Amino acid sequence: MxxxxxxxxxxxxxxxxxxxxxxxxxxxxxDAATLAKGKRLFMLCMACHATADGGPAKIGPALNGVVGRPAGGVPGFNYSADLKSQTFVWDEAQLNAWLLKPTAVVPGTTMAYAGMPDAADRKALIAFLGSLK
Ligand code: HEC
The missing domain is CATH 1.20.5 (Single alpha-helices involved in coiled-coils or other helix-helix interfaces)
Known part of the structure; x- marks a missing residue:
């Protein structure tokens, strides 16, 4: 029994x-494999981006919660005038365009990153960003 x-x-x-x-x-x-791939790719971003609120200030804004957040939405971060003036929300499509070529989305951005050419890489990285709450 x-x-x-x-x-x-x-x-x-x-x-x-x-x-x-x-x-x-x-x-x-x-899936877990995609998230793991995205996490590896995020190493390319870590030098400039934190993933937690209240962490040490970096060159770029913290990226936890970025999916679904308005562009230029981290209070107190000193964005470029061009990014600050954008009115869109970071969804998958916007992040995909941004990661392919940041200056194609926001010409006056100060993010010094040329872009990620591989679509599957971008997809995995965006999935990982979406997992950061
Ligand atoms: C050399 C430093 C640097 C690197 C590397 C970098 N970024 Fe950035 N990122 C910035 C800066 C600076 C900004 C703010 C740009 C502005 O104000 O125009 C930014 C802005 C952003 C934004 C907009 C956030 C918001 O709050 O509107 C996203 C999304 C982003 N970066 C994602 C990434 C990802 C993903 C990677 C890795 C592939 C990456 N960045 C690599 C410096 C960097």
């Missing part, structure tokens, strides 16, 4: 874990 209920409990826990994992995946729309 004891054994049987333990097994049932374990089974329930396993099913729950799978549901939670599935939900997390659905939320970001990316």
């Amino acid at each position: 004891q054994k049987k209920s333990t097994r049932a409990l374990l089974w329930t826990a396993l099913v729950c874990a799978q549901i939670v994992a599935g939900a997390a995946q659905a939320q970001t729309g990316a």
Whole structure:
């Protein structure tokens, strides 16, 4: 009896874990391998961007929560006039265009980054950015 209920409990826990994992995946729309790839690619950004509020000030604004945030939206960060004057929200499409060629989106930007030519790389990096809350 004891054994049987333990097994049932374990089974329930396993099913729950799978549901939670599935939900997390659905939320970001990316699997673990894509997120891991995005995290590796983020090394290209880390010199200039933090991923947590209140961290040490860097050359660029913190990027946690950037997906869904208005452009130029980190309070107190000294954006270029051109980025500050933008009225769009950073969604997947805007980030994709930005990462391909920042100056194509905001010509007067001070972000010194030429761009990421590989579409799959950009997709993975954006998925990783979306996972930073
Ligand atoms: C050499 C430093 C540098 C590197 C490398 C860099 N950035 Fe930036 N980034 C900046 C600066 C500076 C700004 C602010 C630009 C402005 O005000 O025009 C910025 C702005 C941004 C913004 C707009 C944020 C907002 O709040 O509107 C995003 C998104 C962004 N960077 C993503 C990235 C990603 C992803 C990478 C890695 C591929 C990256 N950056 C690499 C310096 C950098």
